[in-house]
Amino acid sequence: MDMHVYEVFQQQKEGGALVHSGNIQAPDDRLAIHYARELYGRRGESVRLWVIPRDHVLELTDPDLLKPPFDRSYRSVEGYRLRDKLASVRAAREGS
Amino acid sequence: MAVETEATIEERTQAFRDHVTSGGKVEMTDWMPDEYRRSVLKFIEMHANSEIMGVLPEREWINRAPSVRRKLALTSKVQDEVGHGQLLYRLAEDLGKPREQMLEDLMAGRTKFHNVFHYPTHTWADVGIIAWLVDAAAILSQKALLTCSYAPYARTMQKICWEESFHIKHGYDIVLSMMNGTEEQRAMVQEALDRWWGPLMQFHGPPTPVEKDKDLAWRIKSKGNEQLRQEFLSMYVPRILDLGLSIPDPNLRYDEETGRWQYTEPSWEELRSVVTGHGPRSQERLAFRRLNYDQGEWVRQAVMTAS
Amino acid sequence: MHPSTHAYEHGTDQLLRPLLLSLADDDFMLGYRDSEWTGIAPMLEEDIAMSSVSQDEIGHARALYEISVEMGRRATSDEEYGGSPKTIAREVDALAYGREKTEYHSSWLAEHHRGDWAFTIARRYLYETADEVRLEALSGSACTPLANVLTKVRREERYHTMHLRTWLDRLAASPAARPRLLAALHSLWPDALGFWEELEGEDSLVASGAMPLSSEAMRERWLTRITAELEEHGISGPDAGLTPRTGGRRGERSPGFEEFWAEVTQVYRLHPGATW
Secondary structure: OOOEEEEEEEEOOOOOOOEEEEEEEEOOHHHHHHHHHHHHHOOOOOOEEEEEEHHHOOOOOOHHHHOOOOOOHHHOHHHOOOHHHHHHHHHHHHHO | OOOOOOOOHHHHHHHHHHHHHOOOOEOOOOOOOHHHHHHHHHHHHHHHHHHHHHHHHHHOOOOOOOOHHHHHHHHHHHHHHHHHHHHHHHHHHHOOOOHHHHHHHHHOOOOOOOHHHHOOOOOHHHHHHHHHHHHHHHHHHHHOOOOOOEHHHHHHHHHHHHHHHHHHHHHHHHHHHHHOOOHHHHHHHHHHHHHHHHHHHHOOOOOOOHHHOHHHHOOOOOOOHHHHHHHHHHHHHHHHHHOOOOOOOOOOEEEOOOOEEEOOOOOHHHHHHHHHHHOOOHHHHHHHHHHHHHHOHHHHHHHHHHO | OOOOOHHHOOOHHHHHHHHHHHHHHHHHHHHHHHHOOOOOOOOHHHHHHHHHHHHHHHHHHHHHHHHHHHHHHHHHOOOOOOOOHHHHHHHHHHHHHOOOHHHOOOOHHHHOOOOOHHHHHHHHHHHHHHHHHHHHHHOOOOOHHHHHHHHHHHHHHHHHHHHHHHHHHHHHHOOOOHHHHHHHHHHHHHHHHHOOOOOOOHHHHHHOOOOOOOHHHHHHHHHHHHHHHHHHOOOOOOOOOOOOOOOHHHOOOOOOHHHHHHHHOOOOOOOOOOOO
């Protein structure tokens, strides 16, 4: 049978992130919209749905690309420990 | 996996096993051992079958619901179960088995569905007891799947558990309304409970040693059969007794010393016989499913060809 | 919400009753008939969609029954109605399930068994297009509570007509399904025309502004619309000389109703007055 799978993303309230909520299958885009509404919106739980043909989703999982092994701490908040340095500056200033 | 190496299937399988036993998750597009794929698929397929077979006994009351509100609630509950069937069959399809094949296998009796859906319904009280207690037993099993190693299944269970929470309240509401009603209504509830208690006690399956339960080893489910039954009894025996209903098992009691419920051993022979298609309504329900499936064949064809 | 308009004056409730009940009973019967697909439709996805539509229809019927209940109360007492939601629900149930069969005003079009999927789609098409015309006209009713409810109803009906037209297109375009669709339409034309049977007391309903258009005027509008739409699919409208099948608006029930109604009211009648 010639059914297509669509991935459905759901925004639960205005301004919120569109979160992947599951998938549906439908023979074409028009019915895909209907079925997405039924499966992910019939309780009024969504203000927006994105219905995307699965064929159009590109997946990237390669850890060599996503979790490279060397240090990248300079890119994150956790990479900066400032408390001791600040204390030392203050101590120097009070001493002067 | 990180760097392509010449790992043997055994090594990959062992690494996979370590991954899931330490709480790791598996996604649809990840490599997985065939045995794992088969186990998850079989588990999900039976769950999906149970959803769409479970609609049949309740569906019999869709036209007979005694008020506008009950009519709407019951229709929407049955609709939810069809929706859950759809979500679960989609998961199974993504694991490699086409939906038509799953439906064919179900209707031919090659795959199973839960024991409770092989029994007849007699009165409106059955609708209340099913929605309250059968759904309660089911939701305990389903909550134990929220930590499933197969992540798409775990995510689907979150949605399903959320939707099911209204089913139990709807069932409890029906039972409470009838218990507040006439003498006959109360008697109807007691009779329904008497009918469903046996199948309810069998629902979670016979106690199985943890080491023999493959689904536990693969972290597909997180709780054993007996543990789920004990949880069910702890939660629902007090609520049932609270309504002035009596439970048809003279041996049922809570043992303070062991911290466990004692009960009359359910008939595992009956359970085995029922789920292999020899229950009081097994063949009738499968035939009804088949009839409607066949009658819908031209519609499915038309949808495909016109698109 | 109690909009105070002349709609609540003494006597008007009796006048408005055939109008309110024909609208409500239609949605109620059709909602019941289509809810019979729940659990057994040709595809799981459609099962869910059809179930939502049938629940909507019953929800619309409930809102319309509520107006009727409220007006009945107002007409017999000078008090504001002020019934608790529970009391209103019970009176709505009594109206929905408790009348004599001759006291229902539904059209036969809405009462028929769901039939096969082609029959269901054909019936829904005829019903929804007719209802569209009816709701459009009655949104301008001088009966404010009715006009208000229908404005909301029309919002929900948008999904129904979208869904339905998708199916009409598909069945009409599929060589295997088309003959089934045509046969269903053919068998339903007399009932579709009968949908527009004159209501009890229609002259006064029109004169008072409760009905901005007569049934006949609405029927003409509807016929023009669907004839044009069906033509796009190469399907012809009803034959000019076709006799409408009428009676539904005046208490005659369709064949098969007896059995259906026995099932629908089975539990309700078990212990009259009981709460379930």
